[in-house]
Amino acid sequence: MTAQSTTAGPRRLRSPLASLAAFVTLTSGVPVQEPTSGLDVMQRYDAEQRTADSEVTVDLTLFNARGDARERRLVLRTKTRPDGRRLLLIQFLAPGDVEGTGFLQIENHDRADDLWLYLPALRRVRRIAGSSRTDRFVGTHFTFEDLDPEDLAAHDYTLAGVDTLDGRSAWVVEAVGANGAEESAYSRRRLWIDQERSVLLRADLYAREGGLTKRLRAEEVRQVAESGPWRAHRVEMEDLIDGSRTVLKMNTYTLDQGLPDDLFTERTLRRGR
């Protein structure tokens, strides 16, 4: 089954971690007519990124400023319920010292999301508070904000031009927070969206103080299945201040396989797989 596009339009997730679910679907799209504005580009991009559920195995490599690498493997499962609430389950598969560590999040519309952490050393599931959008995610260079789905209502978009990245034509869109936007670590973002596939290829992120601070590069864009949606299979976030970075390699993508709700429970967290 291929991914189903939705017409949900702009929608805010209530908690940053829930937005991680959207990260694996940040880059997808279909050929469309010439956009007329930055918002038009982003609406097409946003409309194509959602799926009913997904399961992705990710190799995560952290590089510090000296270039030392630390590798982790995790599996990330997401689901959107019929009522629009998102479910998220992340479980670390390797190395052995973090194997079995898991996060479970259930998005709520009327109150803060439910979030649990399982640490295998303690063999105990602990309810935890949601993180700030500007916090880093599990020590990576991605903040929860970076992993959020694009909140179209909370930003002003300007079509800044056209550029070519690795032979791909891309729309360049400037995004700045609109009035009422949630807290952000960035004063503005410059986004490169693949013209043909509506895939995010690059993002330059400017600190609140104004300087360029981080750069995201999305590469190895391939269709998930023969006629499935396009997805970046390698995403890198670099700290331009000290040169440290995080690389995510998506090994396996499975979309819209009908993940059951009862997969997203403490029971699965404890089982560690």
Place this chain on the structure above:
Amino acid sequence: MTRPLRTPIRRWLVAIALAVAWATPAATQELTFGALVESQFIAYLAPSRRFDPLGRAELRFRPRLRLGIAAWGDLRIELDTRADAARRDRDRTNLREAHLELARGSIEVRLGRMFGTWGRADALAPANPWDARDYSDPLDAAEEPVPEDGVQLTWFGAAVSVEAVVVPRFRGSLLPGLDSRWWPDLPSIATVPLDQAGNTVVLATRYTMGPASWPQGGQGRTAAGVRVTGSSGGWDLAVSAFDGPIDLPAYLPVARPDVEREVVEIRFDRLFYRIRSLGADFATVVGPVGLHGEAAWLVPYDEPRLASDQRRSWIHWVVGGDLRRGGIWNGHDLFALVEWSREMWPSGAWEPFVFDLTHAFRNTLFARLELERPGFSAIRLEAAIDAAGGGWFGRIRREWVLGSGMRLDLAIDWPGGATDSYFGAFVRNRRGHVRFIYTL
């Protein structure tokens, strides 16, 4: 010398292997292996008054196996081998975990050796009667849970789950021996009544440790419990009931004066008595802070050998809060935790023996502060303040991740306070240690 595998362990292995062989077509099996290797060196700042040397070297090897059986079964086996060069009585070869888990719909059965993890608190878990530990080095006890052999049956409903556990032969905690650094200094002389006229004599003391004593007759060492858990409106709640031996024994001194030899022999009998307990626990979130707590009402019963005060029921509760912030400084994550442990006796307060671990933390504040750069390094601070006894404990630990699964720790443990408090009695056990851990 490392102990050979004991007969019950072999029985478990055979039983589980047969069950798996019977239950699983080869095509549905998913087998994974892993292991932990740990070497630790500990240097004490003061010599022991007993036989413990100034330093200790310990090597640990924990191979583990996991067999996934389609979507409905899971077999886990982990062996724990510990060799302590200085304290050979701490050598162990144990099955740390060996259980088969079968799931069918909303029912899950776990059979074999497993850890009990009721409750919500970190430092102490009064609502977890399955919390037996190896206290032969109490400062490491948090990382040394003792598993139990039994059956766990869980029903998972939409809103609640119900878990029932039966352990035919409760194992209980392991405790330091009389020659350990972790056995308190006791008086070298004792005044003993000589006759009914009130004459006394001062005799030298000689201490011995009697064998562990388990409840006689009736249900003996059998333990059973049930726990109901649920989540609603941002709260995790649970209630539980337990009937079985307590995981930490009462010490019963038995004195035998020998006036001719001018010595009094004092033997400590360790009595694992039976209790019934009712527990409850909760967890919720208020703003950026996670709150949790648990309480248990514990009632000793059916044990005439206990002193009258020891037979009193008591309430033990722990409440705490934690805070996590990511990327607060140069990519570091912050974790802060505070917990308060309090015991109360509804029938009136009394002063338990200060080294009775069951009641050692009857009014104690625990705190932890961690600054971690995930994947690279961490600094962890721990503290405990014993308001009842006047003792305290501090630990600082620095960790470096050397590579994938490889870690080096340096730590200093610093007990202190009143000499008749639990921590203060062990100021000679202030120590530094270095530990290398490789997990694959």
